Amino acid sequence: MTKISKDTVRNLAKLAKLNLTDRQIDKYSQDLTAVVGYMEEIKNIDVSQVSETSRVTEEENIFREDEVKPSLSQKEALKNSKNTHNDYFLVPQILKED
Amino acid sequence: MLINKSIKELSSLLMKKEINSVDLVKESYNQIEKIDNKLHSFITIREKKEVLKEAEIKDKERKNSSSIIYGLPFSIKDAYCTENIRTTAGNKILDDFFPPYSAAVFNKIIDSGSILIGKNNMDAWGHGGSTENTDYQPAHNPWDKTRIPGGSSGGSAIAISTRMVSFAIGEDTGGSIRNPSSMCNTSGLKVTYGRVSRLGNIAYASSLDSVGPMAKSVEDLSYLLEIMSGEDHLDSTSSRTEVIKYSQLLGQLIKGKIIGLPKEFFGKGLDPKIKKTILEATIIFERLGAKIKEVNFPHFVYGVSIYYLIALSETSSNLSRYDGVRYGGQRELFSEETKKRIILGTYALSAGYADKLYKKAQKLRTILIEEYENALKECDVLLAPVTPSLPAKIGELINDPLKNILEDLYTGTINLVGAPSLAIPAGFAKGLPIGMQIIGKKFAEKELLQIGYLYQRETDWHKRLPPVIET
Numbered sequence: 288m289t290k291i292s293k294d295t296v297r298n299l300a301k302l303a304k305l306n307l308t309d310r311q312i313d314k315y316s317q318d319l320t321a322v323v324g325y326m327e328e329i330k331n332i333d334v335s336q337v338s339e340t341s342r343v344t345e346e347e348n349i350f351r352e353d354e355v356k357p358s359l360s361q362k363e364a365l366k367n368s369k370n371t372h373n374d375y376f377l378v379p380q381i382l383k384e385d
Numbered sequence: 386m387l388i389n390k391s392i393k394e395l396s397s398l399l400m401k402k403e404i405n406s407v408d409l410v411k412e413s414y415n416q417i418e419k420i421d422n423k424l425h426s427f428i429t430i431r432e433k434k435e436v437l438k439e440a441e442i443k444d445k446e447r448k449n450s451s452s453i454i455y456g457l458p459f460s461i462k463d464a465y466c467t468e469n470i471r472t473t474a475g476n477k478i479l480d481d482f483f484p485p486y487s488a489a490v491f492n493k494i495i496d497s498g499s500i501l502i503g504k505n506n507m508d509a510w511g512h513g514g515s516t517e518n519t520d521y522q523p524a525h526n527p528w529d530k531t532r533i534p535g536g537s538s539g540g541s542a543i544a545i546s547t548r549m550v551s552f553a554i555g556e557d558t559g560g561s562i563r564n565p566s567s568m569c570n571t572s573g574l575k576v577t578y579g580r581v582s583r584l585g586n587i588a589y590a591s592s593l594d595s596v597g598p599m600a601k602s603v604e605d606l607s608y609l610l611e612i613m614s615g616e617d618h619l620d621s622t623s624s625r626t627e628v629i630k631y632s633q634l635l636g637q638l639i640k641g642k643i644i645g646l647p648k649e650f651f652g653k654g655l656d657p658k659i660k661k662t663i664l665e666a667t668i669i670f671e672r673l674g675a676k677i678k679e680v681n682f683p684h685f686v687y688g689v690s691i692y693y694l695i696a697l698s699e700t701s702s703n704l705s706r707y708d709g710v711r712y713g714g715q716r717e718l719f720s721e722e723t724k725k726r727i728i729l730g731t732y733a734l735s736a737g738y739a740d741k742l743y744k745k746a747q748k749l750r751t752i753l754i755e756e757y758e759n760a761l762k763e764c765d766v767l768l769a770p771v772t773p774s775l776p777a778k779i780g781e782l783i784n785d786p787l788k789n790i791l792e793d794l795y796t797g798t799i800n801l802v803g804a805p806s807l808a809i810p811a812g813f814a815k816g817l818p819i820g821m822q823i824i825g826k827k828f829a830e831k832e833l834l835q836i837g838y839l840y841q842r843e844t845d846w847h848k849r850l851p852p853v854i855e856t
Binding site for chain 1: 481482483484485486578579592618621622623624625684686687689690691693694701705708709710711712713716717719721724725727728729731732735741742744745746747748749750751752754786787790801802803
């Protein structure tokens with residue numbers, strides 16, 4: 288049975304941008320091992336002749352005229368942000384100087 | 386108690402001026418003030434004074450042409466954006482989020498003149514079937530306060546079952562309307578994917594999320610559905626299929642209709658009391674002239690795995706937008722359950738596992754769809770349980786990861802298929818409600834409502850009120 292190790296949880300948390308405590312990493316490793324262990328029931332089903340389904344709507348290619356229509360004002364768009372500067376969203380620094 | 390009356394009855398009394406919306410709103414708040422501190426069905430309740438003023442205006446402006454839901458008090462799951470009214474999705478990340486626009490379904494109900502009382506409690510982001518995974522106090526079942534009300538639209542089902550509101554709008558990704566409807570003895574409809582616009586619904590898993598009505602009866606649901614449904618050019622997955630006057634087509638006989646009993650839904654894991662209740666319902670359907678036929682879904686047993694692999698992959702992607710920049714707080718504020726779901730979804734999508742897990746689940750989704758279609762060639766609708774067990778004790782599910790996901794055994798696959806499903810009360814065991822679901826072909830809401838309506842004419846389960854209500 289696949290074990291979701293603490294290292295795997297740590298790596299996934301990094302990918303998902305979640306900071307987890309050691310206690311959480313330990314707990315999630317146990318809980319997810321149980322759930323993934325259950326899901327392994329699908330491992331041996333043969334699906335080689337089957338295509339994937341990602342959507343169940345029958346609508347496709349919905350087009351509209353490219354017209355300018357009223358939308359949110361700048362004030363409305365910014366009102367829920369905790370960090371703005373000169374009417375822009377202020378984002379945390381991503382690139383760091385060495 | 387006025388709110389115990391149907392939408393049709395209330396509308397008629399309002400039109401004749403025998404009652405007014407102010408009375409209804411007062412009754413809503415009385416009920417909330419009396420019992421909601423024990424049940425926690427609301428996250429945000431609107432200022433009473435403001436709502437009473439709104440009701441007075443409704444009473445003044447009521448016309449003969451007003452909608453049937455004009456002036457009726459309702460609530461909506463906190464998963465829907467409501468302009469300038471706090472919208473949390475059950476999580477502190479959005480504790481101070483005041484949306485700049487409203488969900489399409491909310492606008493339709495408001496444009497029809499209904500009066501919003503508040504936003505209902507829910508499992509955060511829809512992540513759960515118990516309304517315990519909420520940052521705004523776990524909700525309690527009005528039939529037994531030591532038990533869960535189901536979820537994730539638990540708050541909405543409680544508010545209807547205790548007559549705090551006339552109706553509510555819920556959301557169903559893997560059972561979130563049907564499960565609490567079943568556990569609180571109310572009626573709820575998971576619509577065909579695309580029947581109602583999802584614009585402004587805070588996404589859990591976008592290929593599965595369905596907007597739907599929750600109410601006291603099938604008749605009430607049919608009025609709501611015809612108001613909510615229809616194409617929306619801002620939701621490209623909303624359907625152009627014609628919206629029918631569902632309420633005018635109720636009462637048609639179901640003589641000769643074939644009701645399929647999917648064998649696998651009645652197998653291992655189902656509480657015998659629930660099985661017995663649903664088999665008793667088949668006797669009523671037979672009396673109404675329907676035929677019962679057993680059908681098969683060989684891959685149904687894998688449904689929970691397929692559902693969770695897809696739903697959690699999608700949610701890990703959908704919730705990546707919560708970065709605390711444009712709105713909301715930091716990602717640390719996600720609940721334990723939600724963090725686990727994000728981690729699992731990230732795992733299913735990560736390099737090396739995506740083919741074995743996510744893509745495989747998508748292929749199995751194709752197989753499930755084919756099996757549903759085949760079964761529905763042999764019969765008109767399917768009849769099935771909603772949940773495998775009676776409402777659990779609070780704390781029981783949230784602390785058992787596997788048991789927690791198995792609650793979605795009978796509901797999740799229907800979202801994978803995109804089919805509609807109606808959950809209605811079917812009986813009781815140990816004083817706790819038991820629901821059943823009637824599942825149909827895509828866009829067959831009309832048939833589901835007709836069958837459910839006839840059943841409710843023959844039975845009175847849906848009229849029973851929880852002990853928490855003093856009558």
